[in-house]
Amino acid sequence: MDIGGYYEVKEALNQRVLKPLRTTLEGDDRYERFGIQPSRGIMFYGPPGTGKTMFARALAGELGIPFVELSPGDVTSRWVNASTEQIQVLFQEAQVLGPCVIFIDEAEHLFGARTLGDGTIHAEDRKVTSEFLVQLTKENREAIVVSATNRPADIDSAILRPGRLSAHFEVGLPDEEARHAILNVHLAAVPSELSGEDLTELASHTAGLTGAELKDIVEDARRKAAERDAECVEREDFPPNEELEELSDMRNHDIEE
Numbered sequence: 001m002d003i004g005g006y007y008e009v010k011e012a013l014n015q016r017v018l019k020p021l022r023t024t025l026e027g028d029d030r031y032e033r034f035g036i037q038p039s040r041g042i043m044f045y046g047p048p049g050t051g052k053t054m055f056a057r058a059l060a061g062e063l064g065i066p067f068v069e070l071s072p073g074d075v076t077s078r079w080v081n082a083s084t085e086q087i088q089v090l091f092q093e094a095q096v097l098g099p100c101v102i103f104i105d106e107a108e109h110l111f112g113a114r115t116l117g118d119g120t121i122h123a124e125d126r127k128v129t130s131e132f133l134v135q136l137t138k139e140n141r142e143a144i145v146v147s148a149t150n151r152p153a154d155i156d157s158a159i160l161r162p163g164r165l166s167a168h169f170e171v172g173l174p175d176e177e178a179r180h181a182i183l184n185v186h187l188a189a190v191p192s193e194l195s196g197e198d199l200t201e202l203a204s205h206t207a208g209l210t211g212a213e214l215k216d217i218v219e220d221a222r223r224k225a226a227e228r229d230a231e232c233v234e235r236e237d238f239p240p241n242e243e244l245e246e247l248s249d250m251r252n253h254d255i256e257e
Protein backbone atom coordinates (compact mmCIF):
# COMPACT_ATOMS: atom_id res chain seq x y z
CA MET A 1 0.00 0.00 0.00
CA ASP A 2 1.47 3.30 -1.07
CA ILE A 3 0.77 6.38 1.02
CA GLY A 4 1.55 9.54 -0.92
CA GLY A 5 3.19 12.41 1.00
CA TYR A 6 2.90 12.81 4.78
CA TYR A 7 6.66 12.43 5.25
CA GLU A 8 6.58 13.90 8.74
CA VAL A 9 3.85 11.52 9.91
CA LYS A 10 5.69 8.57 8.36
CA GLU A 11 8.96 9.59 10.00
CA ALA A 12 7.37 10.15 13.42
CA LEU A 13 5.49 6.84 13.19
CA ASN A 14 8.66 5.06 12.20
CA GLN A 15 10.76 6.52 15.02
CA ARG A 16 8.19 6.40 17.80
CA VAL A 17 6.33 3.19 17.00
CA LEU A 18 7.54 1.05 14.14
CA LYS A 19 11.27 0.80 14.91
CA PRO A 20 10.95 0.06 18.64
CA LEU A 21 8.09 -2.40 18.04
CA ARG A 22 9.79 -4.24 15.21
CA THR A 23 13.03 -4.50 17.14
CA THR A 24 11.26 -5.78 20.25
CA LEU A 25 9.05 -8.24 18.32
CA GLU A 26 12.23 -9.64 16.79
CA GLY A 27 13.41 -10.47 20.30
CA ASP A 28 15.99 -7.68 20.49
CA ASP A 29 15.75 -5.99 23.91
CA ARG A 30 17.81 -2.87 23.17
CA TYR A 31 14.88 -0.47 23.69
CA GLU A 32 13.72 -2.23 26.84
CA ARG A 33 17.26 -2.10 28.27
CA PHE A 34 17.06 1.67 28.02
CA GLY A 35 13.61 1.82 29.57
CA ILE A 36 11.76 2.49 26.32
CA GLN A 37 8.51 0.58 26.16
CA PRO A 38 7.39 0.30 22.54
CA SER A 39 4.10 2.08 22.06
CA ARG A 40 1.16 -0.32 21.75
CA GLY A 41 -1.57 2.31 21.73
CA ILE A 42 -1.97 4.73 18.83
CA MET A 43 -4.47 7.36 17.82
CA PHE A 44 -4.62 8.88 14.33
CA TYR A 45 -6.78 11.96 14.06
CA GLY A 46 -7.78 14.20 11.19
CA PRO A 47 -10.52 14.81 8.61
CA PRO A 48 -12.28 11.89 6.86
CA GLY A 49 -10.52 10.48 3.82
CA THR A 50 -7.00 11.61 4.70
CA GLY A 51 -5.57 8.10 4.97
CA LYS A 52 -5.79 7.25 8.68
CA THR A 53 -6.98 3.71 7.89
CA MET A 54 -4.16 3.36 5.36
CA PHE A 55 -1.63 4.25 8.05
CA ALA A 56 -3.11 1.66 10.42
CA ARG A 57 -3.01 -1.05 7.73
CA ALA A 58 0.50 -0.05 6.68
CA LEU A 59 1.67 -0.43 10.28
CA ALA A 60 0.36 -4.02 10.44
CA GLY A 61 1.84 -4.66 6.97
CA GLU A 62 5.26 -3.32 7.94
CA LEU A 63 5.30 -5.43 11.09
CA GLY A 64 3.97 -8.47 9.22
CA ILE A 65 1.21 -9.06 11.77
CA PRO A 66 -2.57 -9.59 11.40
CA PHE A 67 -4.90 -6.61 11.09
CA VAL A 68 -8.20 -6.95 12.93
CA GLU A 69 -10.63 -4.19 12.05
CA LEU A 70 -13.65 -3.06 13.96
CA SER A 71 -15.53 -1.50 11.10
CA PRO A 72 -17.97 1.39 11.52
CA GLY A 73 -20.75 -1.22 11.08
CA ASP A 74 -19.42 -3.08 14.09
CA VAL A 75 -19.07 0.15 15.94
CA THR A 76 -22.68 1.06 15.49
CA SER A 77 -24.32 -2.33 15.81
CA ARG A 78 -21.98 -4.12 18.15
CA TRP A 79 -20.16 -1.43 20.04
CA VAL A 80 -22.60 1.30 20.81
CA ASN A 81 -24.02 -0.97 23.44
CA ALA A 82 -20.76 -2.78 23.91
CA SER A 83 -20.66 -4.71 27.11
CA THR A 84 -17.53 -5.13 29.13
CA GLU A 85 -17.67 -8.88 28.33
CA GLN A 86 -17.54 -8.19 24.57
CA ILE A 87 -14.42 -6.12 25.06
CA GLN A 88 -12.84 -8.84 27.20
CA VAL A 89 -13.63 -11.42 24.49
CA LEU A 90 -12.09 -9.19 21.82
CA PHE A 91 -8.83 -8.90 23.72
CA GLN A 92 -8.84 -12.62 24.62
CA GLU A 93 -9.25 -13.49 20.93
CA ALA A 94 -6.50 -11.06 20.00
CA GLN A 95 -4.17 -12.53 22.64
CA VAL A 96 -4.52 -15.94 20.96
CA LEU A 97 -3.41 -14.35 17.67
CA GLY A 98 -0.26 -13.02 19.32
CA PRO A 99 1.03 -9.67 18.09
CA CYS A 100 -1.66 -8.08 15.89
CA VAL A 101 -3.17 -4.69 15.18
CA ILE A 102 -6.68 -4.11 16.50
CA PHE A 103 -7.97 -1.15 14.50
CA ILE A 104 -10.84 0.88 15.89
CA ASP A 105 -12.22 3.31 13.33
CA GLU A 106 -14.53 6.15 14.39
CA ALA A 107 -13.14 5.77 17.88
CA GLU A 108 -15.35 8.57 19.17
CA HIS A 109 -18.25 6.07 19.12
CA LEU A 110 -16.44 3.74 21.45
CA PHE A 111 -14.50 6.19 23.58
CA GLY A 112 -16.91 9.07 23.39
CA ALA A 113 -17.28 11.13 26.48
CA ARG A 114 -20.99 11.93 26.18
CA THR A 115 -21.66 14.21 29.06
CA LEU A 116 -24.92 14.43 30.93
CA GLY A 117 -26.64 17.69 31.84
CA ASP A 118 -24.55 18.06 34.96
CA GLY A 119 -21.28 17.65 33.02
CA THR A 120 -20.58 14.10 34.26
CA ILE A 121 -19.88 11.34 31.77
CA HIS A 122 -22.64 8.95 30.69
CA ALA A 123 -22.45 5.78 32.85
CA GLU A 124 -22.37 3.37 29.86
CA ASP A 125 -19.52 5.29 28.21
CA ARG A 126 -17.63 5.26 31.47
CA LYS A 127 -18.08 1.45 31.73
CA VAL A 128 -16.84 0.81 28.18
CA THR A 129 -13.90 3.18 28.57
CA SER A 130 -13.01 1.66 31.94
CA GLU A 131 -12.94 -1.86 30.51
CA PHE A 132 -10.75 -0.66 27.65
CA LEU A 133 -8.44 0.98 30.14
CA VAL A 134 -8.18 -2.31 32.02
CA GLN A 135 -7.33 -4.14 28.79
CA LEU A 136 -4.95 -1.45 27.55
CA THR A 137 -2.94 -1.46 30.74
CA LYS A 138 -2.60 -5.28 31.04
CA GLU A 139 1.08 -6.15 31.33
CA ASN A 140 1.31 -8.94 28.76
CA ARG A 141 -0.96 -7.43 26.11
CA GLU A 142 0.26 -8.47 22.68
CA ALA A 143 -2.23 -6.52 20.59
CA ILE A 144 -1.32 -3.10 19.29
CA VAL A 145 -4.44 -0.97 19.52
CA VAL A 146 -4.67 1.59 16.74
CA SER A 147 -7.62 3.94 16.61
CA ALA A 148 -8.76 6.71 14.31
CA THR A 149 -11.12 9.60 14.75
CA ASN A 150 -12.31 12.72 12.97
CA ARG A 151 -13.40 14.15 16.31
CA PRO A 152 -10.49 13.99 18.76
CA ALA A 153 -12.15 16.50 21.07
CA ASP A 154 -14.98 14.00 21.69
CA ILE A 155 -12.67 11.28 22.97
CA ASP A 156 -12.54 10.64 26.69
CA SER A 157 -9.14 12.03 27.66
CA ALA A 158 -8.50 9.12 30.06
CA ILE A 159 -7.98 6.86 27.06
CA LEU A 160 -5.28 9.08 25.58
CA ARG A 161 -2.97 9.26 28.59
CA PRO A 162 0.52 7.74 28.81
CA GLY A 163 0.52 3.95 28.70
CA ARG A 164 -2.84 3.90 26.89
CA LEU A 165 -3.56 5.25 23.37
CA SER A 166 -0.72 7.63 23.99
CA ALA A 167 1.00 7.94 20.61
CA HIS A 168 -0.99 10.56 18.72
CA PHE A 169 -0.49 11.40 15.06
CA GLU A 170 -2.33 14.10 13.19
CA VAL A 171 -3.21 13.19 9.62
CA GLY A 172 -4.36 16.52 8.27
CA LEU A 173 -5.32 17.65 4.80
CA PRO A 174 -2.54 16.98 2.29
CA ASP A 175 -0.32 19.93 1.37
CA GLU A 176 0.63 20.57 -2.25
CA GLU A 177 3.59 18.21 -2.18
CA ALA A 178 1.42 15.45 -0.68
CA ARG A 179 -1.34 16.06 -3.25
CA HIS A 180 1.24 15.68 -6.01
CA ALA A 181 2.45 12.41 -4.45
CA ILE A 182 -1.11 11.08 -3.96
CA LEU A 183 -2.03 11.77 -7.61
CA ASN A 184 1.15 9.92 -8.57
CA VAL A 185 0.28 6.92 -6.40
CA HIS A 186 -3.09 6.51 -8.08
CA LEU A 187 -1.62 6.86 -11.56
CA ALA A 188 1.33 4.57 -10.92
CA ALA A 189 -0.29 1.34 -12.06
CA VAL A 190 -1.69 2.65 -15.36
CA PRO A 191 -0.12 4.03 -18.53
CA SER A 192 0.05 7.78 -18.12
CA GLU A 193 1.41 10.64 -20.14
CA LEU A 194 1.08 13.24 -17.45
CA SER A 195 4.29 15.16 -16.97
CA GLY A 196 5.65 16.35 -13.65
CA GLU A 197 4.38 19.80 -14.62
CA ASP A 198 0.86 18.49 -15.23
CA LEU A 199 0.85 16.90 -11.79
CA THR A 200 2.20 20.08 -10.21
CA GLU A 201 -0.61 22.01 -11.89
CA LEU A 202 -3.26 19.54 -10.71
CA ALA A 203 -1.82 19.61 -7.19
CA SER A 204 -1.80 23.40 -7.10
CA HIS A 205 -5.49 23.60 -8.04
CA THR A 206 -6.76 21.05 -5.54
CA ALA A 207 -6.01 22.67 -2.17
CA GLY A 208 -8.36 21.45 0.54
CA LEU A 209 -9.12 18.10 -1.12
CA THR A 210 -8.40 14.87 0.75
CA GLY A 211 -6.50 11.84 -0.49
CA ALA A 212 -9.82 10.03 -0.97
CA GLU A 213 -11.12 12.89 -3.15
CA LEU A 214 -7.90 13.02 -5.19
CA LYS A 215 -8.16 9.28 -5.71
CA ASP A 216 -11.72 9.77 -7.04
CA ILE A 217 -10.49 12.46 -9.46
CA VAL A 218 -7.78 10.13 -10.79
CA GLU A 219 -10.28 7.27 -11.10
CA ASP A 220 -12.60 9.47 -13.15
CA ALA A 221 -9.68 10.38 -15.41
CA ARG A 222 -8.75 6.72 -15.82
CA ARG A 223 -12.36 5.92 -16.69
CA LYS A 224 -12.35 8.68 -19.31
CA ALA A 225 -9.12 7.36 -20.81
CA ALA A 226 -10.72 3.91 -21.02
CA GLU A 227 -13.84 5.33 -22.65
CA ARG A 228 -11.64 7.03 -25.26
CA ASP A 229 -9.86 3.72 -25.71
CA ALA A 230 -6.69 5.77 -25.28
CA GLU A 231 -3.11 4.60 -25.00
CA CYS A 232 -2.52 6.65 -21.86
CA VAL A 233 -4.24 8.84 -19.31
CA GLU A 234 -3.65 12.43 -20.37
CA ARG A 235 -4.19 15.87 -18.87
CA GLU A 236 -7.41 16.25 -20.89
CA ASP A 237 -8.95 13.34 -18.95
CA PHE A 238 -8.83 15.48 -15.81
CA PRO A 239 -11.23 18.37 -15.19
CA PRO A 240 -10.02 21.80 -16.31
CA ASN A 241 -8.39 24.03 -13.67
CA GLU A 242 -11.55 26.13 -13.17
CA GLU A 243 -13.56 23.03 -12.29
CA LEU A 244 -10.90 21.78 -9.91
CA GLU A 245 -10.79 25.18 -8.26
CA GLU A 246 -14.56 25.21 -7.79
CA LEU A 247 -14.29 21.86 -6.03
CA SER A 248 -11.40 23.10 -3.97
CA ASP A 249 -13.25 26.32 -3.05
CA MET A 250 -16.23 24.28 -1.89
CA ARG A 251 -14.00 22.20 0.37
CA ASN A 252 -12.15 25.23 1.73
CA HIS A 253 -15.49 26.78 2.48
CA ASP A 254 -16.44 23.61 4.43
CA ILE A 255 -13.22 23.93 6.40
CA GLU A 256 -13.83 27.57 7.30
CA GLU A 257 -17.21 26.59 8.69
Ligand code: ATP
Pocket residue numbers: 002003004005006047048049050051052053054055105148149150182185210211212213215
Ligand atom coordinates in the same frame (compact mmCIF):
# COMPACT_ATOMS: atom_id res chain seq x y z
P1 ATP B 1 -12.22 7.95 7.40
O1 ATP B 1 -11.93 8.93 8.50
O2 ATP B 1 -13.40 8.34 6.57
O3 ATP B 1 -12.24 6.51 7.84
P2 ATP B 1 -9.50 7.75 6.52
O4 ATP B 1 -8.77 8.95 6.99
O5 ATP B 1 -9.32 6.48 7.30
O6 ATP B 1 -11.01 8.09 6.34
P3 ATP B 1 -8.73 6.17 4.30
O7 ATP B 1 -9.92 5.26 4.39
O8 ATP B 1 -7.43 5.63 4.76
O9 ATP B 1 -9.05 7.53 5.02
O10 ATP B 1 -8.57 6.74 2.81
C1 ATP B 1 -9.54 6.51 1.82
C2 ATP B 1 -8.85 6.23 0.50
O11 ATP B 1 -8.27 7.44 0.02
C3 ATP B 1 -7.71 5.25 0.62
O12 ATP B 1 -8.12 3.93 0.44
C4 ATP B 1 -6.79 5.70 -0.50
O13 ATP B 1 -7.18 5.10 -1.71
C5 ATP B 1 -7.04 7.19 -0.62
N1 ATP B 1 -5.99 7.97 0.09
C6 ATP B 1 -6.16 8.76 1.17
N2 ATP B 1 -4.99 9.31 1.54
C7 ATP B 1 -4.05 8.85 0.67
C8 ATP B 1 -2.64 9.02 0.55
N3 ATP B 1 -1.95 9.82 1.38
N4 ATP B 1 -2.00 8.37 -0.47
C9 ATP B 1 -2.67 7.58 -1.32
N5 ATP B 1 -4.00 7.37 -1.24
C10 ATP B 1 -4.69 7.98 -0.26
